[in-house]
Amino acid sequence: MSTNLCPNASSSDPQPILYSYWRSSCSWRVRIAMNLKEIPYDIKPISLIKSGGEQHCNEYREVNPMEQVPALQIDGHTLIESVAIMHYLEETRPQRPLLPQDVHKRAKVREIVEIICSGIQPLQNLIVLIHVGEEKKKEWAQHWITRGFRAVEKALSTSAGKYCVGDEISMADCCLVPQVFNARRFHVDLRPYPIILRIDRELESNPAFRAAHPSNQPDCPPELPNK
Numbered sequence: 001m002s003t004n005l006c007p008n009a010s011s012s013d014p015q016p017i018l019y020s021y022w023r024s025s026c027s028w029r030v031r032i033a034m035n036l037k038e039i040p041y042d043i044k045p046i047s048l049i050k051s052g053g054e055q056h057c058n059e060y061r062e063v064n065p066m067e068q069v070p071a072l073q074i075d076g077h078t079l080i081e082s083v084a085i086m087h088y089l090e091e092t093r094p095q096r097p098l099l100p101q102d103v104h105k106r107a108k109v110r111e112i113v114e115i116i117c118s119g120i121q122p123l124q125n126l127i128v129l130i131h132v133g134e135e136k137k138k139e140w141a142q143h144w145i146t147r148g149f150r151a152v153e154k155a156l157s158t159s160a161g162k163y164c165v166g167d168e169i170s171m172a173d174c175c176l177v178p179q180v181f182n183a184r185r186f187h188v189d190l191r192p193y194p195i196i197l198r199i200d201r202e203l204e205s206n207p208a209f210r211a212a213h214p215s216n217q218p219d220c221p222p223e224l225p226n227k
């Protein structure tokens with residue numbers, strides 16, 4: 001690895017720590033990326049629901065002022081925001097690339113990432129749903145996921161191979177799979193999105209994706225149905 005890629009990393013650095021919540025789709029994206037790149041890490045679970053949410057406690061606010069997961073302690077730095085973290089990993093650990101070489105394919109990966117990470121997930125995030133209220137939250141989440149998935153499916157109709165963009169797994173796939181889980185959680189009818197469903201099914205058995213799944217997280221409640 002060249003010296004400017006990872007200026008503060010040394011073999012004596014402690015193992016990275018990922019502040020994560022089992023069902024957080026943003027934590028899940030980073031777990032997949034770490035697993036794909038075979039970067040060992042420890043999980044520090046932050047419960048988003050226990051006692052009003054551990055993400056709001058003073059200690060964690062020092063780690064992530066947005067009071068959200070994930071946060072990643074790596075190379076002597078604390079990084080927040082899942083997409084920024086994935087790009088950092090890509091730039092410092094280029095093994096098993098998550099962006100294609102071709103600039104147009106890269107643009108397509110970023111487009112799909114952006115649709116999901118800006119255009120869908122933030123609108124159905126826990127803090128928003130709390131604000132929307134118990135009575136309306138399901139319909140609200142369905143509305144925004146459906147709207148976004150229409151655009152994702154359209155993008156995939158020209159970009160997809162085996163995965164979101166061509167035949168290599170990319171950041172777009174790291175974002176898509178957790179969003180499909182959220183869609184199912186809110187009972188979105190996924191039949192109009194056959195390409196999304198096909199790619200989700202394709203990645204289900206991938207070991208990096210399996211290990212990152214909520215049901216395989218240390219903080220996943222044991223009593224969860226369909227574990």
Ligand SMILES: O=C(O)/C=C\C(=O)CC(=O)CC(=O)O
Pocket residue numbers: 023024025026048049121124125126127182
């Ligand atoms: O267990 C819970 O109900 C609390 C939080 C979540 O699911 C995580 C989210 O807010 C959704 C997400 O990350 O997309």
